[in-house]
Amino acid sequence: MMRLSVLASSSRGNASVISAGGTTLMVDAGISAARIRKGLAECDLSVSGIQGIFLTHEHHDHICGLGVLSKKDPLHLYCSRYLVSDLRAGMAAYTSFTCLEHGSCVQLGDVSVTAFNVRHDAYEPFGYLIEHAGRKLGYLTDSGTVTPDILRRLQGVDALYLESNYDPEMLENSGRAPALIDRISGDWGHLSNGQACELVRQLAHTGLQHVVLGHLSPECNTPRLATSAMQNTLDELGLSECRLHCAPMANRLPWIEIH
Ligand SMILES: [Zn+2]
Ligand SMILES: [Zn+2]
Numbered sequence: 001m002m003r004l005s006v007l008a009s010s011s012r013g014n015a016s017v018i019s020a021g022g023t024t025l026m027v028d029a030g031i032s033a034a035r036i037r038k039g040l041a042e043c044d045l046s047v048s049g050i051q052g053i054f055l056t057h058e059h060h061d062h063i064c065g066l067g068v069l070s071k072k073d074p075l076h077l078y079c080s081r082y083l084v085s086d087l088r089a090g091m092a093a094y095t096s097f098t099c100l101e102h103g104s105c106v107q108l109g110d111v112s113v114t115a116f117n118v119r120h121d122a123y124e125p126f127g128y129l130i131e132h133a134g135r136k137l138g139y140l141t142d143s144g145t146v147t148p149d150i151l152r153r154l155q156g157v158d159a160l161y162l163e164s165n166y167d168p169e170m171l172e173n174s175g176r177a178p179a180l181i182d183r184i185s186g187d188w189g190h191l192s193n194g195q196a197c198e199l200v201r202q203l204a205h206t207g208l209q210h211v212v213l214g215h216l217s218p219e220c221n222t223p224r225l226a227t228s229a230m231q232n233t234l235d236e237l238g239l240s241e242c243r244l245h246c247a248p249m250a251n252r253l254p255w256i257e258i259h
Contacts, residue, residue: 001020001133001135001257001258001259002018002019002020002111002130002132002133002135002137002159002257002258003018003019003020003255003256003257003258004016004017004018004137004159004161004210004212004255004256004258005017005039005043005252005253005254005255005256006161006212006214006247006248006252006253007031007035007036007039007040007252008030008031008035008039008247008248008249008250008251008252009214009215009216009247009248009249009253010061010214010215010216010217010218010247010249010250011061011165011215011216011217011218012061012218012249013030013031013035013061013064014028014030014031014056014061014062014141014214014215015027015028015029015030015031015035015036015039015065016028016139016161016214017039017040017043017045017050018111018130018137019043019045019255020110020111020130020132020133020135021109021110021111021132021133022109022110023051023108023109023110023111023132024045024049024050024051025050025051025052025053025054025108025111025113025130026050026052026053026054027053027054027055027056027128027139028053028054028055028056028062028063028141029053029055029062029063029064029065029066029069030059030060030061030062030063030064030065031064031065032064032065032068033065033067033068033069034068035065036065036069037069039252042252043252043255047069047072047073047075048073050075050076051076051108051109052076052077052078052098052106052108052113053066053075053076053077053078054078054079054100054106054113054115054126054128055077055078055079055080055083055126056118056125056126056127056128056139056141056142057080057083057120057122057123057124057125057126057142058082058083058086058087058122058123059122059142062142063083063087066087066090066091067090067091070091070092070095071092074092074094074095074096075091075092075095075096076095076096076098077091077095077096077097077098078097078098078100078106078113078115079097079098079099079100079126080099080100080101080123080124080125080126081099081101081124082123082124083123083124084097084099100115100126101115101124102115102116102117102124102126103115103116110132110133111130111131111132112130112131112132113128113129113130113131114128114129114131114153115127115128116128116129116149116150116153117147117149118140118142118143118147118150119143119144119145119147119187119188120142120143120144120188120189120190121144121183121188121189122142125142125143127139127140127141127143127150127153127154129153129154129157135158135159135258135259136156136157136158136159137157137158137159137160137161137258138153138154138157138159138160138161138162138203139161140154140160140161140162140163140191140199141161141162141163141214141215142163142190142215143163143190143191144185144186144187144188144189144190144191145187145191145195146191146195146198146199146202151199151202151203154199154203155203156203156205156207157203157208158207158208158209158210158258158259159208159209159210159211159212159256159258160200160203160208160210160211160212161212161214161247162191162196162199162200162211162212162213162214163190163191163196163213163214163215164191164192164193164196164213164214164215164216164221164226164229164230164246165184165190165191165192165215165216165217165220165221166184166185166190166192166193166216166217166220166221167192167193167220167221167222167225167226168185168192168193168194170219170220170221170222170225171184171185171192171217171220174219174220184217184220190215190217193221193225193226193229193230194229196213196226196229196230197229197230197232197233200230200233200234200237201233201237204237204239206239206241208239208241208242209241209242209243209258209259210242210243210244210245210256210258211230211234211242211243211244211245212245212246212247212253212256213226213227213230213244213245213246213247214246214247216246216247216249218249223246223248226246227244227246230244231244243256
């Protein structure tokens, strides 16, 4: 059994924890170290029990807790080579780094994690496929579009953590500069509610147990809009067994279990 808990998720900060077969890892650490420690404690975990932190990319809302977090405990970071050079100076000397590239597969105990490129305005952003005992969890955030490669890698997932960043109408009426609106909605920006639904449509199979919506924009989306769009999609697909979750922006999403 694999478990996922989301400590925080929105354009303001992202961190998740995944546990399976005695291995515990995190994806991103974009909230304060204090909030990470508190969230882990709520999961009955501590930083010293995390075997690896896999980073998606260098944006503040995905890495900002790392510097302070590294002062008390040795961290094992897995990320692109660009991020290694960016981060090293701000981290305690005993922090370990492992460089990933597109297709890299890391084995931590009984859990394997495969990195794959996504489209985002960052140096080399990754999504992850996390596998344990024949179960697959796809992790896709901060991607302006879904490439054929992303689609291929996520086929057959039992659970999917998926960015559902913005509602196009709310983004259009947000009062933001046209250039920023173009960046967010462009191919190197973020996934809209509709794009998230389209991806689930393409990944639909009866074994899909959980869809977790994340990285909602506090200004350009609401949990109600994101979940109602996705629930309609799941209903249309006849996936009545699939549980839909929306990661709260400021609080922890309790463990979901992938069997
Ligand atoms: Zn982000
Ligand atoms: Zn980003």
